[in-house]
Amino acid sequence: xxxxxxxxxxxxxxxxxxxxxxxxxxxxxxxxxxxxxxxxxxxxxxxxxxxxxxxxxxxxxxxxxxxxxxxxxxxxxxxxxxxxxxxxxxxxxxxxxxxxxxxxxxxxxxxxxxxxxxxxxxxxxxxxxxxxxxxxxxxxxxxxxxxxxxxxxxxxxxxxxxxxxxxxxxxxxxxxxxxxxxxxxxxxxxxxxxxxxxxxxxxxxxxxxxxxxxxxxxxxxxxxxxxxxxxxxxxxxxxxxxxxxxxxxxxxxxxxxxxxxxxxxxxxxxxxxxxxxxxxxxxxxxxxxxxxxxxxxxxxxxxxxxxxxxxxxxxxxxxxxxxxxxxxxxxxxxxxxxxxxxxxxx
Amino acid sequence: xxxxxxxxxxxxxxxxxxxxxxxxxxxxxxxxxxxxxxxxxxxxxxxxxxxxxxxxxxxxxxxxxxxxxxxxxxxxxxxxxxxxxxxxxxxxxxxxxxxxxxxxxxxxxxxxxxxxxxxxxxxxxxxxxxxxxxxxxxxxxxxxxxxxxxxxxxxxxxxxxxxxxxxxxxxxxxxxxxxxxxxxxxxxxxxxxxxxxxxxxxxxxxxxxxxxxxxxxxxxxxxxxxxxxxxxxxxxxxxxxxxxxxxxxxxxxxxxxxxxxxxxxxxxxxxxxxxxxxxxxxxxxxxxxxxx
Amino acid sequence: xxxxxxxxxxxxxxxxxxxxxxxxxxxxxxxxxxxxxxxxxxxxxxxxxxxxxxxxxxxxxxxxxxxxxxxxxxxxxxxxxxxxxxxxxxxxxxxxxxxxxxxxxxxxxxxxxxxxxxxxxxxxxxxxxxxxxxxxxxxxxxxxxxxxxxxxxxxxxxxxxxxxxxxxxxxxxxxxxxxxxxxxxxxxxxxxxxxxxxxxxxxxxxxxxxxxxxxxxxxxxxxxxxxxxxxxxxxxxxxxxxxxxxxxxxxxxxxxxxxxxxxxxxxxxxxxxxxxxxxxxx
Numbered sequence: 034x035x036x037x038x039x040x041x042x043x044x045x046x047x048x049x050x051x052x053x054x055x056x057x058x059x060x061x062x063x064x065x066x067x068x069x070x071x072x073x074x075x076x077x078x079x080x081x082x083x084x085x086x087x088x089x090x091x092x093x094x095x096x097x098x099x100x101x102x103x104x105x106x107x108x109x110x111x112x113x114x115x116x117x118x119x120x121x122x123x124x125x126x127x128x129x130x131x132x133x134x135x136x137x138x139x140x141x142x143x144x145x146x147x148x149x150x151x152x153x154x155x156x157x158x159x160x161x162x163x164x165x166x167x168x169x170x171x172x173x174x175x176x177x178x179x180x181x182x183x184x185x186x187x188x189x190x191x192x193x194x195x196x197x198x199x200x201x202x203x204x205x206x207x208x209x210x211x212x213x214x215x216x217x218x219x220x221x222x223x224x225x226x227x228x229x230x231x232x233x234x235x236x237x238x239x240x241x242x243x244x245x246x247x248x249x250x251x252x253x254x255x256x257x258x259x260x261x262x263x264x265x266x267x268x269x270x271x272x273x274x275x276x277x278x279x280x281x282x283x284x285x286x287x288x289x290x291x292x293x294x295x296x297x298x299x300x301x302x303x304x305x306x307x308x309x310x311x312x313x314x315x316x317x318x319x320x321x322x323x324x325x326x327x328x329x330x331x332x333x334x335x336x337x338x339x340x341x342x343x344x345x346x347x348x349x350x351x352x353x354x355x356x357x358x359x360x361x362x363x364x365x366x367x368x369x370x371x372x373x374x375x376x377x378x379x
Numbered sequence: 380x381x382x383x384x385x386x387x388x389x390x391x392x393x394x395x396x397x398x399x400x401x402x403x404x405x406x407x408x409x410x411x412x413x414x415x416x417x418x419x420x421x422x423x424x425x426x427x428x429x430x431x432x433x434x435x436x437x438x439x440x441x442x443x444x445x446x447x448x449x450x451x452x453x454x455x456x457x458x459x460x461x462x463x464x465x466x467x468x469x470x471x472x473x474x475x476x477x478x479x480x481x482x483x484x485x486x487x488x489x490x491x492x493x494x495x496x497x498x499x500x501x502x503x504x505x506x507x508x509x510x511x512x513x514x515x516x517x518x519x520x521x522x523x524x525x526x527x528x529x530x531x532x533x534x535x536x537x538x539x540x541x542x543x544x545x546x547x548x549x550x551x552x553x554x555x556x557x558x559x560x561x562x563x564x565x566x567x568x569x570x571x572x573x574x575x576x577x578x579x580x581x582x583x584x585x586x587x588x589x590x591x592x593x594x595x596x597x598x599x600x601x602x603x604x605x606x607x608x609x610x611x612x613x614x615x616x617x618x619x620x621x622x623x624x625x626x627x628x629x630x631x632x633x634x635x636x637x638x639x640x641x642x643x644x645x646x647x648x649x650x651x652x653x654x655x656x657x658x659x660x661x662x663x664x665x666x667x668x669x670x671x
Numbered sequence: 672x673x674x675x676x677x678x679x680x681x682x683x684x685x686x687x688x689x690x691x692x693x694x695x696x697x698x699x700x701x702x703x704x705x706x707x708x709x710x711x712x713x714x715x716x717x718x719x720x721x722x723x724x725x726x727x728x729x730x731x732x733x734x735x736x737x738x739x740x741x742x743x744x745x746x747x748x749x750x751x752x753x754x755x756x757x758x759x760x761x762x763x764x765x766x767x768x769x770x771x772x773x774x775x776x777x778x779x780x781x782x783x784x785x786x787x788x789x790x791x792x793x794x795x796x797x798x799x800x801x802x803x804x805x806x807x808x809x810x811x812x813x814x815x816x817x818x819x820x821x822x823x824x825x826x827x828x829x830x831x832x833x834x835x836x837x838x839x840x841x842x843x844x845x846x847x848x849x850x851x852x853x854x855x856x857x858x859x860x861x862x863x864x865x866x867x868x869x870x871x872x873x874x875x876x877x878x879x880x881x882x883x884x885x886x887x888x889x890x891x892x893x894x895x896x897x898x899x900x901x902x903x904x905x906x907x908x909x910x911x912x913x914x915x916x917x918x919x920x921x922x923x924x925x926x927x928x929x930x931x932x933x934x935x936x937x938x939x940x941x942x943x944x945x946x947x948x949x950x951x952x953x
Contacts (some may be wrong), residue, residue, distance in 0.1 A: 193876040242767035247755030247784025340492035347485025
């Protein structure tokens, strides 16, 4: 049972992890992240990289939708912009990986600011539907400027190179993708220790009050779009290096829906929610594949897998919204409370 | 300038516009009654078309039985969706009910793919097949008849709204739930009715769209254009759905022909961006004023 | 309360405001001044236009005519965030706290426009950002939380607080803005006696220790009469009286606005007649 965690200074109170046990758990997490690649097989490494990329993107979307309250269905467009930027730079100029990722983030960020401009006049679900337009326009751009983007055939991305090492396997990519994701997570968490994060939440909860308190709405909404799409752009760039092939069809509307679902299932407006949501949404289809593989369906197993995945995807969204609207983060919090208060009940 | 060609394309646009308007009407009905943005409207349309397929090709029923059967199933389906998915979301944020419909659309697509696979299917022909000619312009007969079916149904619904008690109840609930309750209107029943009616209307649209272009599990993309229609016209405006439907139909037909097929969706969404810049609540939508 | 000497330059001068919504004139030529260091109350029956005045001063409504002069500067064209930066703070009639945050975060938000941390230093939580946050925390704790006696709830989510405490947190947040003029919209609405007295005490101390000028809309006449240096009475969007509390109290126009016109003795007679008829019928 956890008994009073009194702090002795304001700085201690504001720290990200506040007790010795929490730091211990962080240590365990870091150790496992470091050890994981050496004990996991190719498939698990593949999944780990995919999960990390999805966490990065979900965190970005959570910033915009969960914390600032601006619903966006354009995440796939920003990821696509990041991916194409990275691919083009890598193919044409062979510039360093980290530089490319940064450029991808910046390009996506600029697009995000443009998409965010209407957000002052257009509110709520109208804004959400408007962001679908971002995806449509991005798809058009990717298919039509064929000299740059390879048209509908897309681009084949050569592997990244860092310090002379060619990153052509999940094992090698892991060591770049995971630290980048961790940095992005820490950055996002830091935002909410400062006035920037507080302003985002204020805009979500009651934007009129926020204005009266001196928060210029348009500037901060654009900032939220900017940061969130930067994250999406970097995630998209990692996507390009990871899958090594991108086409205009790689970033469909359903991908934006996937990330929005990850935000909701994980828990809107919580850092833990971004992580849990991304992990859950990425792993469930894989678990499904295993289950379908076990069932005695023989040949038709593969045929059944895709529609079943689609059904389960929709079902998860619906079930979480009806029964656990605060998402997995809330479930986690309940479990933690159980442990903290044991042997008392919550 | 080939005026007859332009006229012909215009007619095709109006024809599809009629179907957009019809589906838009279903959407607006749901929005007005329950304040839900139903992203699954395209999939509901698809569901009805597949029901018809099941009744005709699957069970071998004659068309005059199969169509009412499919519509009946659609009505029941609409009511079920309202009871199980929408009712629990009452009082939650609009984004929640919106995402529930997104989940629903996924479930429907998956179900259709499971039972009928993702391949294209064809409905039996039940509309007259002689080409229609207006001067030098030809219209596909299915589009022609489809348009008039849409027009008749829209007219019937509008009359019902105006003169039938249920229609008045719907309008009352749409403008003020609490007041409607206190007037003795059974608000939950109005919700169910709205969803049932909308499902049937979308069902008719689905059957027509299905007979024009065939069925597939991606038919629901029709709903994306309908979304533009209702944003353009105003989420809660019936007139907006009608006007918006025709305009979007025309824009799509013209841009599809003169610019190329891949420009269709771009043109539609450019229209969306335009209306959001100029009139964020749509042509005829009501502006929600926040009280301070 | 004493009569505040009329300064040559008022802190806020409201001049001839007109505001119309469609055909309804919410404000019809409203003018009054607020002296620095005073507590001024705006009173009037429901619908008189009191909240409209506040919303116009805050910047949400653009008046059709009239001027708003704050510290000698015409602020009519400034958007609300800029007015906040100048020192205009406001609380709302229906509590406008941010339900997704704790009390402490809500209060810290009040200081937003005076802080300097930008997005880049926020993302990296640079030493400068850290210092700014610590200073903010220290100041908020020592000057505001202690002062308003809310230290026991500082980490509580605001949604879990009682109404009275929420109003106090709103006051705290407004104070974090380091305001020169504090607009309080019905600060004691819905409070019981004890909470009202506490709030009155806080308002007086805020004026005394912080030098903040207070402009409030209030219905609680006891509070208005006890606290105010100056009272402005609105009815149907017009100022019908203004002056010292006891002057305004006795003003027949003001009485008429609240109680309606008509001779009380005539009314009494009518009541007696009706009561008699009822007795006969029973």
